[in-house]
Amino acid sequence: xxxxxxxxxxxxxxxxxxxxxxxxxxxxxxxxxxxxxxxxxxxxxxxxxxxxxxxxxxxxxxxxxxxxxxxxxxxxxxxxxxxxxxxxxxxxxxxxxxxxxxxxxxxxxxxxxxxxxxxxxxxxxxxxxxxxxxxxxxxxxxxxxxxxxxxxxxxxxxxxxxxxxxxxxxxxxxxxxxxxxxxxxxxxxxxxxxxxxxxxxxxxxxxxxxxxxxxxxxxxxxxxxxxxxxxxxxxxxxxxxxxxxxxxxxxxxxxxxxxxxxxxxxxxxxxxxxxxxxxxxxxxxxxxxxxxxxxxxxxxxxxxxxxxxxxxxxxxxxxxxxxxxxxxxxxxxxxxxxxxxxxxxxxxxxxxxxxxxxxxxxxxxxxxxxxxxxxxxxxxxxxxxxxxxxxxxxxxxxxxxxxxxxxxxxxxxxxxxxxxxxxxxxxxxxxxxxxxxxxxxxxxxxxxx
Ligand SMILES: Nc1ncnc2c1ncn2[C@@H]1O[C@H](COP(=O)(O)OP(=O)(O)O)[C@@H](O)[C@H]1O
Ligand SMILES: [Mg+2]
Numbered sequence: 001x002x003x004x005x006x007x008x009x010x011x012x013x014x015x016x017x018x019x020x021x022x023x024x025x026x027x028x029x030x031x032x033x034x035x036x037x038x039x040x041x042x043x044x045x046x047x048x049x050x051x052x053x054x055x056x057x058x059x060x061x062x063x064x065x066x067x068x069x070x071x072x073x074x075x076x077x078x079x080x081x082x083x084x085x086x087x088x089x090x091x092x093x094x095x096x097x098x099x100x101x102x103x104x105x106x107x108x109x110x111x112x113x114x115x116x117x118x119x120x121x122x123x124x125x126x127x128x129x130x131x132x133x134x135x136x137x138x139x140x141x142x143x144x145x146x147x148x149x150x151x152x153x154x155x156x157x158x159x160x161x162x163x164x165x166x167x168x169x170x171x172x173x174x175x176x177x178x179x180x181x182x183x184x185x186x187x188x189x190x191x192x193x194x195x196x197x198x199x200x201x202x203x204x205x206x207x208x209x210x211x212x213x214x215x216x217x218x219x220x221x222x223x224x225x226x227x228x229x230x231x232x233x234x235x236x237x238x239x240x241x242x243x244x245x246x247x248x249x250x251x252x253x254x255x256x257x258x259x260x261x262x263x264x265x266x267x268x269x270x271x272x273x274x275x276x277x278x279x280x281x282x283x284x285x286x287x288x289x290x291x292x293x294x295x296x297x298x299x300x301x302x303x304x305x306x307x308x309x310x311x312x313x314x315x316x317x318x319x320x321x322x323x324x325x326x327x328x329x330x331x332x333x334x335x336x337x338x339x340x341x342x343x344x345x346x347x348x349x350x351x352x353x354x355x356x357x358x359x360x361x362x363x364x365x366x367x368x369x370x371x372x373x374x375x376x377x378x379x380x381x382x383x384x385x386x387x388x389x390x391x392x393x394x395x396x397x398x399x400x401x402x403x404x405x406x407x408x409x410x411x412x413x414x415x416x417x418x419x420x421x422x423x424x425x426x427x428x429x430x431x432x433x434x435x436x437x438x439x440x441x442x443x444x445x446x447x448x449x
Pocket of ligand 2: 169170171241242
């Protein structure tokens with residue numbers, strides 16, 4: 001390895017350990033050490049005291065030693081690091097017989113040859129005990145294709161899948177997992193509930209990884225590795241469903257509960273550090289910081305799920321014998337192709353023998369009790385600001401613009417904008433160009449409160 005590669009590797013190791021990249025002085029120390037300069041010479045070059053440079057150097061060797069599980073010092077740095085073997089591609093190194101995956105995995109589609117090389121030959125470990133069983137599954141091909149490309153070809157590290165309750169997030173993810181799970185060495189599905197503190201969650205994952213590694217750990221390194229090491233050393237797929245349970249109720253969307261702040265650093269690490277694994281976060285809300293990064297070359301992706309298309313939604317109505325009615329499409333549009341909403345209203349229509357054509361003619365929106373309950377759970381999570389904006393929108397017959405909302409509401413422009421942003425992240429409002437509106441079902445629900 002040349003100096004540049006060594007500095008990159010050291011930077012990855014330090015980042016993996018501390019979450020921080022090498023600073024200028026640390027880099028200068030590595031350069032100097034590589035050139036066989038002593039601390040005095042390095043200190044002179046950087047115009048600092050020898051004591052200061054020595055102190056920073058000692059800290060650096062300690063961090064590298066901890067991360068490698070092997071003593072690194074100024075005197076053995078060059079010999080240790082020049083013996084690392086970089087192989088196959090930019091992404092892996094041989095260290096003490098172990099393969100470390102530390103640098104960026106290329107974003108491009110792998111060639112057929114690479115693909116077959118990268119297929120795990122090791123045992124597959126899957127804990128899907130918390131994954132729901134899949135019932136009927138109607139077409140979601142475009143969304144499945146998108147997610148599969150992000151995960152398998154672009155090696156995205158963190159993906160969020162959001163959407164209103166009942167839109168089919170969990171169902172889509174189950175189908176996805178069934179299709180791609182064998183591409184991973186480790187797959188685990190975790191349904192997040194109130195008991196999942198950050199520590200417990202991390203412990204659960206490490207437990208899952210280390211259980212299957214008992215043999216490897218016993219001889220050389222009985223200490224459990226930090227979670228990120230597993231994500232670097234193995235290709236893992238980790239699905240977290242119902243992540244809205246990590247966030248506060250009564251606040252704008254995506255604010256961590258006080259005791260759950262550590263999830264922020266965990267997700268940050270997963271995004272920033274080089275590894276070969278993928279976290280899929282599913283829920284009504286997503287972490288606030290995730291929505292900010294949408295650029296194509298980031299290892300992070302967000303998918304806000306919309307309703308089923310007409311053909312797939314028709315299949316749902318078929319289950320209730322309603323596929324042949326006139327104006328099926330109008331019914332599907334009214335309920336936005338949201339499978340749970342369609343199922344709920346179809347049940348009511350079927351049980352009461354309601355004439356759907358009449359129903360559609362007079363713009364009636366049926367809100368069965370079970371649907372109201374589902375909506376209430378999410379409505380209850382919104383902040384006071386959002387509730388004010390929703391009630392403002394519910395009174396409007398037409399989509400309204402910002403100026404109009406400002407005029408009608410008693411809110412400051414920043415409060416209004418924050419509320420609109422949060423509501424749109426929750427998929428509770430729709431925006432067409434610069435006009436905002438509540439979907440008909442939600443409008444009906446809010447009006448009935
Ligand atoms: N693609 C689909 N095909 C058939 N049924 C679906 C589909 N997506 C969702 N459903 C049904 O809609 C309901 C809600 O789906 P679910 O995945 O639990 O929604 P979410 O996780 O977004 O709350 C479930 O009864 C599910 O079976
Ligand atoms: Mg779900």
